[in-house]
Amino acid sequence: xxxxxxxxxxxxxxxxxxxxxxxxxxxxxxxxxxxxxxxxxxxxxxxxxxxxxxxxxxxxxxxxxxxxxxxxxxxxxxxxxxxxxxxxxxxxxxxxxxxxxxxxxxxxxxxxxxxxxxxxxxxxxxxxxxxxxxxxxxxxxxxxxxxxxxxxxxxxx
Numbered sequence: 654x655x656x657x658x659x660x661x662x663x664x665x666x667x668x669x670x671x672x673x674x675x676x677x678x679x680x681x682x683x684x685x686x687x688x689x690x691x692x693x694x695x696x697x698x699x700x701x702x703x704x705x706x707x708x709x710x711x712x713x714x715x716x717x718x719x720x721x722x723x724x725x726x727x728x729x730x731x732x733x734x735x736x737x738x739x740x741x742x743x744x745x746x747x748x749x750x751x752x753x754x755x756x757x758x759x760x761x762x763x764x765x766x767x768x769x770x771x772x773x774x775x776x777x778x779x780x781x782x783x784x785x786x787x788x789x790x791x792x793x794x795x796x797x798x799x800x801x802x803x804x805x806x807x808x809x810x
Contacts (some may be wrong), residue, residue, distance in 0.1 A: 654785045661778030668771035672764045680760075687759035691752075701752045705745050713741045 716739035
């Protein structure tokens with residue numbers, strides 16, 4: 654019984670520290686769990702990336718059209734156009750706006766759950782510890798009563 658409550662104390666402490674220090678030490682683990690949860694719910698990262706790629710393509714095409722319009726406007730003037738503004742950029746708009754905050758939300762939920770489980774395990778450890786100490790105390794009292802009874806019994810005869 655002593656081993657059980659010591660293990661529960663240790664496990665509770667490890668789980669609590671994992672949840673509290675999760676931002677630096679165990680962040681990849683929580684991110685992986687959150688990503689799997691999102692995939693199970695139907696929100697795959699590849700879906701967001703493909704939608705982001707489509708949005709980036711549309712933005713790139715609109716910039717190309719604007720560049721062509723500017724070229725036509727400046728056909729008769731000697732001004733040079735800056736074509737670097739119409740280059741292809743990866744914005745990851747949906748991924749940054751929706752997917753990453755959901756991953757962060759699930760991380761917070763899992764860490765809070767881990768803290769709750771660690772407190773639950775700590776309370777079980779305390780209960781087992783008190784039960785063990787109570788049974789040990791009863792054994793000691795019983796032994797003392799037997800010793801006292803034996804000495805009293807010997808004195809009477």
